[in-house]
Amino acid sequence: MDSLLNAARPPVFCPGCSHERITHTLDKAFQTMGLSGERIAMVSDIGCSGLFDTFFNTHALHGLHGRALTYAAGLKLARPELTVVVTMGDGGQGIGGAHLLAACRRNLDMTLLVLNNFNFGMTGGQYSATTPPDAEVGSGFLNRLEQPLDICSVAKAAGAPYVVRCSAYRGDIAAVIRKAIEFKGFAVLDIWGICPGRFSKRNRLTTKGIEEMLSRLPPFEGEVPENRRREFGEHYRELAAAQKPVPPPQAIPARFEPVGTGREEVILLGSAGQRILTAGEILCLAGLHAGLNVTQKNDYDITVLRGPSISEMILSPQAIGYTGITRPSVVVALGPEGVARRRKMFAGLDANCTVLQAAGVEVPDSRARLHRVDMKGQGIKGPDWALASLGVLAKLGRVIRPEMLDAALADRLRGDALAGALEIVRGVDPGGAAA
Amino acid sequence: MALTLMEGNEAIARGAVAAGCRFFAGYPITPATTILNHMLAMLPPLGGTCIQGEDEIASIGFCLGASMAGIKVMTATSGPGISLYSEQISFAIGSEIPIVIVDIQRLGPSTGSATRGADGDVQFLQWGNSGGLPVIVLAPADVKDCFNLTVHAFNLAEQYRCPVFVASNKEIAMTRESLDLDSLKPPEPVARAAPPPGRAFLPFQAAEGEMVPAFLPLGGRTLVRQTSSTHGPDGYITTDPAEIARMLSRMQSKIDDDADRLAIVDHQPAAGAETLIVAYGVTSRAAAAAADELKRRSRPASLLVLKTLWPVPAAAIRRAAEGAQRILVVEMNLGQYVREIERILPGPAIGFCGRMDGRLIAPETIVEAVIHG
Numbered sequence: 037m038d039s040l041l042n043a044a045r046p047p048v049f050c051p052g053c054s055h056e057r058i059t060h061t062l063d064k065a066f067q068t069m070g071l072s073g074e075r076i077a078m079v080s081d082i083g084c085s086g087l088f089d090t091f092f093n094t095h096a097l098h099g100l101h102g103r104a105l106t107y108a109a110g111l112k113l114a115r116p117e118l119t120v121v122v123t124m125g126d127g128g129q130g131i132g133g134a135h136l137l138a139a140c141r142r143n144l145d146m147t148l149l150v151l152n153n154f155n156f157g158m159t160g161g162q163y164s165a166t167t168p169p170d171a172e173v174g175s176g177f178l179n180r181l182e183q184p185l186d187i188c189s190v191a192k193a194a195g196a197p198y199v200v201r202c203s204a205y206r207g208d209i210a211a212v213i214r215k216a217i218e219f220k221g222f223a224v225l226d227i228w229g230i231c232p233g234r235f236s237k238r239n240r241l242t243t244k245g246i247e248e249m250l251s252r253l254p255p256f257e258g259e260v261p262e263n264r265r266r267e268f269g270e271h272y273r274e275l276a277a278a279q280k281p282v283p284p285p286q287a288i289p290a291r292f293e294p295v296g297t298g299r300e301e302v303i304l305l306g307s308a309g310q311r312i313l314t315a316g317e318i319l320c321l322a323g324l325h326a327g328l329n330v331t332q333k334n335d336y337d338i339t340v341l342r343g344p345s346i347s348e349m350i351l352s353p354q355a356i357g358y359t360g361i362t363r364p365s366v367v368v369a370l371g372p373e374g375v376a377r378r379r380k381m382f383a384g385l386d387a388n389c390t391v392l393q394a395a396g397v398e399v400p401d402s403r404a405r406l407h408r409v410d411m412k413g414q415g416i417k418g419p420d421w422a423l424a425s426l427g428v429l430a431k432l433g434r435v436i437r438p439e440m441l442d443a444a445l446a447d448r449l450r451g452d453a454l455a456g457a458l459e460i461v462r463g464v465d466p467g468g469a470a471a
Numbered sequence: 472m473a474l475t476l477m478e479g480n481e482a483i484a485r486g487a488v489a490a491g492c493r494f495f496a497g498y499p500i501t502p503a504t505t506i507l508n509h510m511l512a513m514l515p516p517l518g519g520t521c522i523q524g525e526d527e528i529a530s531i532g533f534c535l536g537a538s539m540a541g542i543k544v545m546t547a548t549s550g551p552g553i554s555l556y557s558e559q560i561s562f563a564i565g566s567e568i569p570i571v572i573v574d575i576q577r578l579g580p581s582t583g584s585a586t587r588g589a590d591g592d593v594q595f596l597q598w599g600n601s602g603g604l605p606v607i608v609l610a611p612a613d614v615k616d617c618f619n620l621t622v623h624a625f626n627l628a629e630q631y632r633c634p635v636f637v638a639s640n641k642e643i644a645m646t647r648e649s650l651d652l653d654s655l656k657p658p659e660p661v662a663r664a665a666p667p668p669g670r671a672f673l674p675f676q677a678a679e680g681e682m683v684p685a686f687l688p689l690g691g692r693t694l695v696r697q698t699s700s701t702h703g704p705d706g707y708i709t710t711d712p713a714e715i716a717r718m719l720s721r722m723q724s725k726i727d728d729d730a731d732r733l734a735i736v737d738h739q740p741a742a743g744a745e746t747l748i749v750a751y752g753v754t755s756r757a758a759a760a761a762a763d764e765l766k767r768r769s770r771p772a773s774l775l776v777l778k779t780l781w782p783v784p785a786a787a788i789r790r791a792a793e794g795a796q797r798i799l800v801v802e803m804n805l806g807q808y809v810r811e812i813e814r815i816l817p818g819p820a821i822g823f824c825g826r827m828d829g830r831l832i833a834p835e836t837i838v839e840a841v842i843h844g
Contacts, residue, residue, distance in 0.1 A: 095690060096697065097697045105532075106524070106528065106535075107535055107539070113494070113533070115689070282512045287474065289472070289473040320649075331646055
């Protein structure tokens with residue numbers, strides 16, 4: 037294959053920069069693989085490593101600092117057949133650390149070349165995540181305070197199945213890069229080189245010195261056997277293909293006459309675990325069976341299994357504009373937490389409002405009519421109180437009718453759950469003893 | 472007639488799928504999470520991709536990569552996530568990458584209240600990018616708008632090659648309401664335009680008389696370059712001030728010059744009205760109820776509901792304000808869009824009615840503000 041280097045845009049690195057060597061090496065790797073430019077996407081980061089995409093006649097995406105792996109992932113998922121090579125410096129690796137960890141865990145088939153030259157070359161030689169503490173860099177004493185990051189050990193710990201740490205001056209570097217690109221999975225190459233423009237101006241660093249530093253660190257030469265596993269994209273597509281399509285939304289035709297002609301506002305005040313939100317949904321579905329417009333708005337704590345649970349419903353033959361509660365028709369008090377959360381509301385209730393009060397749940401004084409139902413005394417379990425209260429409303433002909441409720445339950449529940457729910461709403465004694 | 476019970480977020484997800492969206496990436500955040508849930512249920516069986524990123528920055532980054540591969544993409548978050556998206560939004564603007572970004576606004580600032588609504592991001596969405604170039608922001612008022620405007624948002628992102636925001640609100644997103652599916656009238660989905668064959672492709676070259684460059688995907692047979700750096704038509708870095716000025720001016724003009732075409736408003740004039748109420752989002756529903764009540768009280772007020780917030784539909788606002796002695800801007804924040812109204816309507820007195828405590832603005836509050844100022 038011919039070179040993929042862009043003759044019109046030769047490398048512009050400082051004389052002696054290891055990046056230039058990697059540019060030519062990468063081109064050689066592409067050539068020996070027989071890859072043409074349109075089969076490759078170069079995704080480059082910011083800084084000197086961010087210039088790479090301009091030197092090649094390939095697809096190219098140059099994005100934000102530290103985020104190259106994110107674009108590469110989207111690209112690879114959208115076009116699995118592309119060979120995706122990401123170039124990033126030690127700076128981008130530092131700022132995009134979360135993306136490196138996630139990429140290692142994810143294992144998409146792409147190759148990351150970290151062109152590690154121990155400092156931020158382009159901005160003036162400041163320290164990066166890999167700068168040795170004894171180096172003299174453009175960040176004063178700050179690098180003396182921090183431990184340099186071992187990229188390869190981190191990549192391995194994060195699950196990368198292919199990790200290489202090597203010198204940019206290694207004789208077989210083109211073959212090393214080629215093998216990494218050919219590996220089916222996420223390959224991380226931590227390639228150490230010299231930044232003559234910044235780093236080696238103040239620090240003695242030679243190719244031999246790099247070799248010596250590398251020899252003191254645990255070697256990474258390719259496959260990490262304990263991280264061997266399926267490539268993410270292929271696995272994703274396999275699992276995705278097995279997912280069942282989502283059915284179209286259920287449309288409920290109006291089959292029954294609505295109870296009234298005006299807007300009805302219903303509030304269920306309960307406690308977590310009382311299935312308040314489900315009951316609210318069922319009330320709305322019951323409304324749809326009578327052709328009513330409905331809204332449901334829920335209020336609950338961000339933790340589950342404790343605290344208040346509140347559902348506000350509006351059922352109206354007219355279009356519902358404002359979705360706030362203005363003048364409740366029915367307030368169902370099932371749990372002290374919910375009542376406490378809406379305590380202030382009770383003072384504003386008028387004589388047309390019914391407060392359906394479960395026995396044992398205290399409610400503040402109001403002008404509303406109290407309608408007491410002894411759920412506990414009827415042997416109804418706590419999680420069914422909200423459902424039973426819908427049965428009470430249906431039997432009283434408030435807001436909904438029994439046939440609307442039965443139909444709504446059949447929309448939402450199946451089998452034993454439906455039979456149990458029907459038994460509760462049909463069996464509940466609507467009570468009515470004034471409290 | 473048959474009705475369906477649906478929350479706003481599900482309608483956005485279904486609208487996205489109807490528009491041809493086949494890639495979604497997001498990070499869980501209340502009150503936007505259910506969009507991620509719905510997309511995860513819907514896209515994989517359609518051969519699409521839905522991913523939960525390691526954070527918001529990654530999620531939008533995945534989308535930008537996939538969009539450059541030619542796929543229609545969407546992400547969804549709330550205010551804190553928009554903050555993290557900011558730099559990627561700038562990338563999408565400056566590098567003309569089509570993307571739909573849903574912001575389910577919640578009460579801020581900062582972490583704020585995860586389960587309380589607000590419209591506190593409406594200036595942030597326009598100005599939360601470096602460089603200050605225009606974006607398109609659509610604001611749904613109900614579940615029907617959530618579906619239709621999402622389809623519309625995709626079409627605009629494709630046609631203008633820019634990020635398009637759907638600025639929803641917890642109060643629409645997580646409120647279920649009845650919806651007549653037959654009443655949905657979304658626009659026909661459109662796709663970004665490919666260049667005419669036979670000419671050398673330059674990724675950022677708009678054709679003669681056009682403001683938006685044709686698009687070819689990364690990974691196709693023609694080599695495509697994308698860059699976040701200031702670039703010329705060829706997608707390479709440029710330092711030529713004239714070339715830079717031309718490029719940025721085109722990016723501004725492609726949206727601002729089309730403000731009238733992009734304007735979606737609903738004007739409900741009332742005979743004998745002295746006041747024009749201007750509202751958007753969920754608040755416009757209270758404003759409509761207030762206008763009805765004012766009519767009953769023989770104090771009619773006109774209503775202008777804005778579905779396009781950015782670019783500001785200035786001509787439509789000026790038309791609606793003709794003859795009005797007073798404008799009342801109602802919004803769920805401490806006064807954001809009212810700035811735009813003050814900017815473009817120097818004539819009439821402009822009042823503001825706002826609320827930022829996690830509660831909806833009630834119709835009665837608006838009625839009082841109209842009558843008693």
